[in-house]
Amino acid sequence: MTRETHDEYEYLRHTKKFPNVWCSGCGIGIVMAALIRAVDRMELNKDDVAVISGIGCTGRMPVYLDFNTMHTTHGRALAFATGLKLAQPRLNVIVVMGDGDALAIGGNHFIHAARRNIDLTAIVVNNSIYGMTGGQYSPTTPMDSLASTAPYGNVEQPMPICDLAIVAGASFVARSTVYHAIEMDRLIEQAIQKQGFSLIEVISYCHTTFGRINKLGTAVDMMRILKEKSISKAASDKLPAQELSGKIVRGVLCNQDKPEFTALYQQVIERAQQSESNKDITS
């Protein structure tokens, strides 16, 4: 078991410089550790795992991982991943993105990857801000919060990431937080195993930008907020809607079996080859 034998370190690139690039206390490193634990528990071969990212702080994750890794362009990681997955359907393709990368510039690709139900595992680290560029508001910044480009308060409704994925057609949708790291790796494992488009929204925080401008304190303080604001799906089901306002609901929100895109395309290939060989017979 990972935590006892400390196999996590075997999944980090030994030739890469550590400590990692993220700010002290950033939740992205916690997500990376959970991802490693999930892969380790599943005993996946490293050659069979690909991690693809977009641009932003979360985008800096793949380089640390000893898998097939790609750091692509802003918002387009799911499109690159679609090509790779079609070329090598046996690969476990994991796509890590921030909230701005996945839902703003990447919104269109997010919707279509879910719509196709292609067997990718998307992990969106949602810290409600554009951290890398200094704290501009993102599609998930709460109303009235301050940001460097919302000095008078944000007046845009935040995007419900999980709802969007479910409606667009994803097979498996779950949410966790970086406080709930132990639960997170189980969800990631489920997501990778699921045949179809899986989304894990991980609520994190950026104390460096969002936290500072909204006076929310240190990484420890913001971690504590996650603990206090979150509630399990099972518990939330028992509460009336008005009591859920401001709460982060954790757990599996959607888990359905639907036809997966690369499997369906394989059927297309069989049909095409069948009709071609029929033509040869009759001609």
Added chain:
Amino acid sequence: MKVKLMQGNEAVAWGALAAGCRFFAGYPITPSTEIAEILSRELPKLGGKFIQMEDEIASLAACIGASVGGLKSMTATSGPGFSLMQEHIGYAAMTEIPCVLVNVQRLGPSTGQPTSVSQGDVMQARWGTHGDHPIIALSPISVRQSFDLTVTAFNFSELYRTPVILLMDEVIGHMREKVELPEAADVLRVERNGTSVPPEWYKPYGDTGSDVPPLANFGTGYRYHVTGLFHDQMGYPTQRLDEIDPWIERVHRKIDRNIHDITLFEEDGTQFAKTVVVSYGATARSARHAVKLARRRRSKVGLATLFTIWPFAEELVSRIADTASHIIVPEMNRGQLALEVERIAGRRKVTRVNQANGEMITPQMILNAIEAN
């Protein structure tokens, strides 16, 4: 393959398959759509993959992802889509991932006239994406050549680990000519130069002396990092000048040192002619006819037809400029490749024959320029 009446776009599709293309991701756009439609039908028959992505940006991204996964990949588009693809052309150039991008040029700018021809994307093919990067762009003048240059495009992209643009135009794309295409088995294909060192020793951007690092496919036991950031030989992001400077030199050198193999062209009577026409694409058809007419009238005129647009055939044009006193450059734009000719030709007179309204430049227009001397 037997003799067929075939459309240029269709020849591109067959050329891609003959070159070993097994992945196409694209978005419909006039006048390139036939390429996508044909490949959607033919690729799965060969076990290849076709996908219509949600936009052109995603299309080229998917091609690059599939290429790293080991499949020769292609996309096809026209002006507006070509504009959208620029970021990923730069990404493919920076990460040195092979892919082929067909741009069937139509009249622009903007929506322009989807069913009319132009050669308006020549400079965009060179400099559309930001930053200094080399690029290869080829332009066929016939249906048969559309097949051949598509194969060449794939071969160049694997040989030099670079994106290659096939600069078609709407006339060549939609015209039909009689062709007899070679069997796929008879076509010369360059296969990916995989690495032959043990995985722990593999450097995805290491210099092996040829300036082109061998490319191992994802999922084959070689795990490495690909990024659009400036990177070192391991593919890790770097800000060190002693890693960035050599990379810049190597990536430009890999094209420059092979320029003789890359710049494809045809010369006809250019050696001692005082007047030479330099043309490409559909306009080369008019130029050929104009030169024929001029010679019937005893004009001593040469014709140079460029099949490689980028890198520019500097040596050829320089040589022509040594002996010719008048160089004519007809193009369906307001003078794009002419800028390169003028740069090289120095004090020689360069006449532009331009039209950028969707109509073809006629042989008469070029003949007028030849005889206006």
Added chain:
Amino acid sequence: MSETIAGKPATPEGSSEVGITAATEKRKGPRGKIVIFGTWCKGCGICVAFCPTGVLALDADGHPVVVAPEKCTACHWCDTHCPDFAIVVQRTDE
């Protein structure tokens, strides 16, 4: 000196209030040994703030040090929440 069977505290006579502190008191010594990789640690303080039994504290430079090793229950909260892979808990009771 009650013997315990993996995780279950024995219940000696008179100790009806068996809670977490009782469980750790019954244990002889810690369940886990903490290793901190100082070069990778950025001193965020997460491990110190959330350790359930107060094994860790911040030193003068803001970096974690083990101050109560005997209290470690090997719950692994710290090493699953360290963003920098800078702390590891090795189980010692097997």
